[in-house]
Amino acid sequence: MGESSSVLFKASDYFSPKFWPMWCIIGLLRLASLLxxxxxxxxxxxxxxxxxxxxxxxxxxxxxxxxxxxxEKSLDERNRIKKxxxxxxxxxxxxxxxxxWWDADKLRSIVEIEGREHLDAVLDSGRGAILLTGxxxxxxxxARLLALFMPVQVMYRTQRNQLFDSYLYTRRCSYFVNTxxxxxxxxxxxxxxxxxxxWYAPDxxxxxxxxxxxxxxxxxxxxxxxxSRLAQSSGAAMLPYYPERKKDGSGYILHIDAPLENFPSADxxxxxxxxxxxxxxxxxxFPENYMWIHQRFKTRPPGEPPFYP
Numbered sequence: 001m002g003e004s005s006s007v008l009f010k011a012s013d014y015f016s017p018k019f020w021p022m023w024c025i026i027g028l029l030r031l032a033s034l035l036x037x038x039x040x041x042x043x044x045x046x047x048x049x050x051x052x053x054x055x056x057x058x059x060x061x062x063x064x065x066x067x068x069x070x071x072e073k074s075l076d077e078r079n080r081i082k083k084x085x086x087x088x089x090x091x092x093x094x095x096x097x098x099x100x101w102w103d104a105d106k107l108r109s110i111v112e113i114e115g116r117e118h119l120d121a122v123l124d125s126g127r128g129a130i131l132l133t134g135x136x137x138x139x140x141x142x143a144r145l146l147a148l149f150m151p152v153q154v155m156y157r158t159q160r161n162q163l164f165d166s167y168l169y170t171r172r173c174s175y176f177v178n179t180x181x182x183x184x185x186x187x188x189x190x191x192x193x194x195x196x197x198x199w200y201a202p203d204x205x206x207x208x209x210x211x212x213x214x215x216x217x218x219x220x221x222x223x224x225x226x227x228s229r230l231a232q233s234s235g236a237a238m239l240p241y242y243p244e245r246k247k248d249g250s251g252y253i254l255h256i257d258a259p260l261e262n263f264p265s266a267d268x269x270x271x272x273x274x275x276x277x278x279x280x281x282x283x284x285x286f287p288e289n290y291m292w293i294h295q296r297f298k299t300r301p302p303g304e305p306p307f308y309p
Contacts, residue, residue, distance in 0.1 A: 006156065006158050006165050006166060006169035006179075006181075007166055007169070008166065008169070008170050008173070009166040009167045009169070009170035010166075013166070014162070014163040014166070019161075019162075019163045022161055022163045022164050023163070025164075026163075026164075026167060029093065029094075029096065029097040029100070030097065030101065032093075032094050032097045033097035033098060033100065033101040033102065035094075037098075037110060037249075037251075038249050040094045040097075040098070041091055041094065041249055043090075043094060044087070044090040044091030044092070044093060044094035044095070045087040045090055045091060046090065047090035047091075047093060047094070048086040048087035048088065048089050048090025048091065049083075049086065049087060049090070050090070051086055051089060051090060052083060052086035052087075055086075058293045059082070060308075060309075061292070061293060061294075061295055061308060062082050062085065062292040062293055063078075063082065064307065064308060065292045065296065065297070066078040066081060066082060066287075066292060068217075068218075068219060068297070068307070069217035069218065069219065069283075070217070070284075070287060080288075081287050081288050081292075082292070084288035085137070085287075085288050085289070085290070085291075085292050085293075088137040088138070088245075088288060088289055089137050089291075089293070091137065091245070092137045092138065092139075092140060092141070095138070095140055095141035096140050096141075098141060098144075099140055099141060099144040099171065099175075100171045104148055107144065107145060107148055108148050109251075110250070110251030110252060111145040111148070111251055111252045111253075111254060112251070112252075112253055112254070113146075113149065113253075113254045113256065114253055114254070114255050114256070115255055115256035115257055115258075116149075116256060118239055118256050118257060118258045118259065119131075119150075119197060119239060119256050122237045122239065122259060123195050123197075126195075127195075127235055127236055127237050128192035128193055128194075128195050128196070128198070128234050128235060128236035128237070129192075129195070129197045129198065129236055129237055129239055130192065130197075130198050130200045130230065130231060130234070130236045130237070130238045130239065131146075131197055131198060131199050131200060131239055131241035131256070132200055132201075132202075132227075132238050132239060132240050132241060132260070132275065132278055132279070133199065133200065133201050133240070133241045133242060133243075133279070134201055134203040134242075134279040134282065134283065134290065134291075135201055135203055135204065135290070135291040135294060136242070136243070136282070136286070136289045136290055136291065137289050137290075137291060138243040138244070138245055138252070138289060139201065139243070141243065141252065142241075142242075142243025142252070142254060143176070143199045143243075144175060145243065145252055145254060146197070146199070146241075146243075146254055147175050147176055150197055151177040151196050151197070152176050152177060152196065152197050152198070152199060153176060153177050153178035153179070153180060153188070153191040153192075153196045153197075153198050153199070154172065154176050154178070154179055154180070154198070154199040155180055155181075155182045155188065155198075155199065155200060155201070156169065156172065156179050156180060156181055156182065157181075157182055158181070177191065177196055178191050178196065185226075185230070185233075188230070189230070189233050189234045192230075192234040192236045193234055193235070198236070199241075200227075200230075202223070202224050202226065202227050202275060203216075203275075203276075203279050203296065204294060204296065205222055205294075205295060205296055205297070205298045205299050206222075206224050207222065207298070207299045209224050209226060210224065210225045210226070211223055211224055211225065211299065212225055212268050212269045212272050213301050214269055214272035214273040214275075214276050215273060215276060216276035216279070216280055216296075217280055217283065217284075219297055220300075220301055220304075221276065221296065221297055222297075222298075222299035222300075223272035223275065223276055224272075225268040225271070225272060227264075227271065227272070227275050228263075228264040228265075228268055228271040228272075229264075231263060231264045232264045237259035237260075237263075238259060238260045238263050238275075238278075239256055239257060239258070239259050239260075240255075240256075240257040240260070240278040240279075240281070240282075241254070241255065241256050241257070242254075242255045242282040242286075243255075244286065244289075245289070255282075257278075260274050260275075260278065295307075295308055
C-alpha cells in the first residue's frame with residue numbers, strides 16, 4: 001500500500017471507466033446497508049465463502065500461519081478456523097457498509113462496552129489513552145462503534161484504489177475526530193495529549209521500520225519499536241482493546257482491558273513482547289477473527305529461512 005495523503009471524496013474525480021468496478025462494489029455495499037442486521041451477516045458469510053473459493057495464494061498463507069501459530073490444533077480444526085476467517089472477512093464488508101450508512105441510534109442498539117472504567121480512570125488521571133488492538137476482521141466496525149461513545153482518533157494507511165481510498169477516508173473523517181496517516185506521528189501525539197482515545201494496531205510486518213524480534217504466537221516476530229516511543233512521547237497509557245462479535249449474532253461487545261503495566265519500560269524487546277502478548281490473548285481466544293491472510297512473519301531473523309515459499 002502507498003503512503004500518499006488521502007483526499008476528501010468528490011464523485012466527479014472518479015468518472016473514469018477504470019473506477020466503474022469500484023463504483024459497483026460501493027453500490028452493492030449501499031444496498032447491503034439496507035438489510036436487517038442478521039440478514040446482512042448472512043450475506044457477509046456467503047460473500048466470505050465466495051472469496052474463499054476464488055483465492056489461491058492467500059489460502060496458502062493462511063495455512064502456513066495457522067500451522068505454525070496453533071500447531072496443537074488438528075488439521076480439521078485449522079481448516080474450520082480458515083473457513084470461518086474468510087466468512088468473517090465477508091462479514092467485515094457488510095460491517096463497513098453499516099459504518100458508512102447506519103445512523104448512530106441504529107448502531108448503538110447492537111453494542112455494549114466492557115471495561116470502560118479502565119479507560120475512564122486513565123483519562124481522569126490526566127493521561128492520554130492508546131487503545132491497543134490487532135488486525136482483526138472486526139476492526140472497522142469496532143472503531144466506528146467506539147466512536148458512538150467518545151471522541152476517537154485512528155491511524156490510517158492509504159489504499160491502492162483511489163476511489164475506495166477517498167471514499168473510505170471521507171467516511172472515516174465524518175465519525176472520527178482525527179483520521180491520521182501512520183506517518184504523521186506528530187499529529188497523532190497531539191491528539192493523544194488532548195486526551196482523545198487513539199485506536200492503534202501495530203501488528204503488521206513493517207520491514208522498513210525499526211523492529212525487534214519478539215515472541216508472538218510462539219514465533220520470533222518482527223515487531224515495531226515505535227509503540228514504546230509513541231507511549232513515551234505522549235505520556236499515554238496503553239490499554240488492550242478488542243471488538244467481539246457476539247456468537248448469537250445479536251451485536252458486539254467492545255472489550256477494554258486495564259493498561260499494560262510498566263509500559264513503556266527501558267527495554268524495547270520487553271515492550272514489544274508485552275504488545276504481542278496483549279494481541280495474542282485475543283487471537284487465541286478468537287482465532288477465527290484474526291486476519292490470517294497477512295504475511296505477518298515475512299521478515300525473519302538473520303540466518304533464518306523464509307517463512308513463506
